[in-house]
Amino acid sequence: MAQRVTQREVAKLAGVSYQTVSNVMNGNAGMKDETRQVVLAAVKKLGYKPNLLARGLASQRTQTLGLLIHNDTNPFYNEIVIELDKAAKLHGYHLYLIYTSTNFAEHQDHLERLLMRDVDGILAVTGSSSMAEIQTVISQNVPVVFIGLFEYDTKDTVFSVSADFRAAGELAAHHLLALGHERVAVITELEYHQYRVAGFKDTLKANSVNLPKAMIVGGDSSFASGHAAALQLLQEPIKKSARPSAIFATNDLMAAGALAAALDLGLEVPRDVSVIGLDGIQLGAYLRPALTTVAVPKDTLAEMAMKTLVQLIRGKTQESAIALTKPHLILRNSTSRPPKDAKAQLAKGEIK
């Protein structure tokens, strides 16, 4: 229904055999420039477009990639997808989009479908939890590259492109330290954000700032969990005198939640408490105060992932299984120096 003109017809019009047409279309080596011109003219005249299905079937290369992505409402995923689409276009690939849950059976099903379509490779933007599963299911058949959303203590059979989350944690700590904070707290996804926390913690320690266990609260990367965690951190009656002057949330959505929680408690940000996130999603710029955050360079992340995958597809084994991109600080308005006089500050903070 969609396809009409075939190579045969082009060949007939051009007065050549139809393999010659194929050669022209694929830029295959040597042939008289004259015949090439004749063929191209015929192609243009007939409006011939190759049928990519047929080509894929014959050549075993479809120029398509599966894009497996965690169906989370975190805008970070979307912003990554946009960059991946750009990168894929650049390299001549089309993307099959598949949103997936963390359910293993579902994963398997999606992967099988992708394989049935002869994708040349797979990009997996999923939580670290499912990495091993995915790898197991498909590595023998088709190259996979994992992208950016997990920490980097992966098995070395896995190809992954990620951000240097330890460095990100360090950046956050340095920023807070530079401002003079000494009572800081962390909101994090305990199971998966270890490196972000480690970088943060180590930097504090190196500067003789202590991070008590009670000042590390878990969340699940969602806005709601960030909100709840911050409430706990800021509201806990007993701890009032020791209320943190700054909170580092290991992703922006939780940071947004923390910001909202502070505001909901009647606190002023950053006067009463500073908040810094990690991701660099657009959302941060929309909040008031706008969110200071450590940004992951999504464009280079996507580009690196594509490059890696393309090389794997071409059979060039990589030396290094893991690539990291460097994060950077985006300075906005949710961080400042800590309250000068903590006691006085506390009194003012109780407006609500």
Added chain:
Amino acid sequence: MAQRVTQREVAKLAGVSYQTVSNVMNGNAGMKDETRQVVLAAVKKLGYKPNLLARGLASQRTQTLGLLIHNDTNPFYNEIVIELDKAAKLHGYHLYLIYTSTNFAEHQDHLERLLMRDVDGILAVTGSSSMAEIQTVISQNVPVVFIGLFEYDTKDTVFSVSADFRAAGELAAHHLLALGHERVAVITELEYHQYRVAGFKDTLKANSVNLPKAMIVGGDSSFASGHAAALQLLQEPIKKSARPSAIFATNDLMAAGALAAALDLGLEVPRDVSVIGLDGIQLGAYLRPALTTVAVPKDTLAEMAMKTLVQLIRGKTQESAIALTKPHLILRNSTSRPPKDAKAQLAKGEIK
């Protein structure tokens, strides 16, 4: 590289001809239940998975759809894509994802690529501007359904599924009127959001509330444009006495911008000015105050779009070319009754 087992091998193992295998796989009519079982056993034993490329080539149905989507940073698009992916899965389709600009040549290129892959249909989540172009390029070859992002004064050769934006505008107006607002303003994308504005305006008029031209400011649906427009509306020195007590932004991103602008001016929302948006993106819940908005039901929108497209693919011509979903109000904290005493209020509003 990816595919191994073929129908032939299954047939050999099962001791039948390989077309029988094909029949079993496609659930084609009658055959001894016994042979079916034998075949299925062989399939399972060999781990046979059909090659969808070959099937598509032979059957002229690929069970794939092109998803053309405007590459805008508006989260609304992403939230729609997630719903469309769900709907597609439900109907057994895979989605080719393509982000596209508003550039015509680029559009054409993407569309041709999609056609080369023999997609069964196309979902276009693009601004109304490109609708006609797309339609022209492809309507003869493959069914297209346009989704939700433009107003509904389309040509009737076009199949579109959209929200009832007039009703959305009406809802916004009713909410503001019910709260007692009489001095309201609108921030809108002038060229494309006419129906939202019309519904809003007409409802005001029916309730004897005037909407002067100066109270309608244009934007481009972005946060920045909403911010700028609100600044103009709230700051304009001369108009201070006539400052709007409520702002209706015709999408959430502009509403977020308006909210931020009010806050940046030192105003309190909703005490000094109410803000209401339209879309229902998650972002609204993250803001402080949380954004009251008129939500477009993205899930039903997506489901309707898929249903329409599937029917078109099956050759069942629709009676109606346009389907609309009903929006609803999400009440949060950015709207309230207008300031009791406008004069006194104004004085307080000048904090900054």
Added chain:
DNA sequence: CTGTTAGCGCTTTCAT
């Protein structure tokens, strides 16, 4: 109800 014969549109050897 099952098997035979074609052919979807293209890429690949392999001769010429």
Added chain:
DNA sequence: ATGAAAGCGCTAACAG
């Protein structure tokens, strides 16, 4: 440099 033959893995008529 170009042409012929074969086949990618499947479905789609038909026969039997």
